[in-house]
Amino acid sequence: MLDGTPWFGPAEWTAVRLSVRVAFWAMLTSLPLGIAVAWLLARRDFPGKQVLNGLVHLPLILPPVVTGYLLLLCFGPYGPLGRILEAYGLGLAFRWTGASLAAAIMGFPLMVRSIRLSFELVDPNLEQAAATLGASPLWIFCSVTLPMALPGVIAGAVLAFAKAMGEFGATITFVANIPSETQTLPSAIYSFLQVPDGETAALRLVLVSVAISFAALMVSEALNRRVSRARGRA
């Protein structure tokens, strides 16, 4: 009903699919690092902890266009990192992978805040108990800390996904607005609004955008309920 009909054309579909792909990979690739950073901030004291905390939160405070521009400086074709990656054919600028990176960085503070909070709620006494039972620090993390913090990890991942779906400023600055490569939902909406008679098309994408965000929230709620049920309703 959707594909090919005038109501929702292939161009719109491409933008939706691209957005989901960008957001999914942004969430998935930043999750391990998000968990590691959240754990460091929640459980360890080290010199420079406040600096790390500040760096993580920077994208939340900086104008997105600044983040995008900094990414372009680093990962652009002439940037120090971009040049190396470009040499291996892995350049990010003006590619959907670059859009993923921008989205991941913008969603990172939200992800880390949520996961950090759930780590802080895990009773360190349980980790001590695991240690006296012979568990190594890595095993304690895998068998006690992470499973107990799972609801927060899921929430953090969903937040990062939702943020990535909606990321606009950093993305358009870093990877521009190239249809079927970097034109995500917000970029497509923006483009429609720039042309005469584009408003109805923009409105359709707005509805799709709302629906996807809502679905993501529903999924996270359902996962959370399953986790709490498995825990036997304290």
Place this chain on the structure above:
Amino acid sequence: MSFEIDITLQQGAFRLDARFTAPAGVTVLFGRSGSGKTTLVNAVAGLVRPQKGLIKIGERVLFDSHSGTMLPPRQRRLGYIFQDGRLFPHLSVRKNLLYGHRLLPAARRTEAFDQIVDMLGLDLLLDRRPAQLSGGERQRVAIGRALLAAPEVLLADEPLTALDMPRKMEILPYFERIRDELKLPILYVSHSAAEVARLATTVVVLDRGRITQVGSAGDVLSDPQVAPTGVRNLSSLLRARLVVQHADGLSELDAGGIALLVPRVSAELGTMVRLRISAHEVILSDRAPTGLSALNVLPGEITGLRTGEGPGALVTLSTAAGPLVARVTQRSARALGLAIGNRSYAIVKSVAIAPEDVGGGG
């Protein structure tokens, strides 16, 4: 397996200086809250690091500041039973029990799961979550989890404090069985005289970070200088043999030839039991009493008479059952003419001996 501990540990303004050795059996760390008992046990477990000293269990050095040895908790082969159980809330009882067991190398996986489950009566709880257990059940699972990790020593930090009296009575016998049947050395933190009386081989008294006495349970509990939790805990520890189960719910014990009647003791005839008698439950008489409802009379000779600052006096009586302390008022002591060398009769109501004060011999 013996304990050898000599450590100094500073935590903020609190300083713990602990030095003692204790033979195999149950070593109870006895003292008020804030006296450093838990800190000491945590140091043995490797959860806190002393500034200097030595911690040795049997021949194994767990901590030695001279050589820089500090075994991490997972290599200490200890079973730690915490006051609050600390079961993993996201795991079933079965998985909680097997948590440490599964981490053992195959050669050390000797404790049989079924046997421990059976001993602690856990078979009906295996598929439940910790949140669905009562306090007593939770502590039983915690004991099982510690035992299944095949520890060489068991640490217990006030494992009964969070429980009500019936629950305490449910758990205490398991510690007696661990002491007597599994022969596992136990370092047990408590501020309860009843637990000391039932379990302790050795009592280590802690007060404000310092050890004030090390001795047998009987010696420590009857010494007013050290009784760390107040005079109301002053008591005598008698050993007696269970000889008759009477039909009226009383059990008759034989303590050095003196018959004592106490509320029902569920044990086989002939079993040696420990009996704690609180000093303030003992009445003294200068002649053999008649026409009294109290059932237990222990004649003896006064060997100690001590008056403190308050109105009380502590009288030590040497009886055939062993030394017995009685706390009476100084006024009564004068009225009765109590003096060292005099003959006196100690009277104890049967119901004053609570079930939690009677335990296995050990």
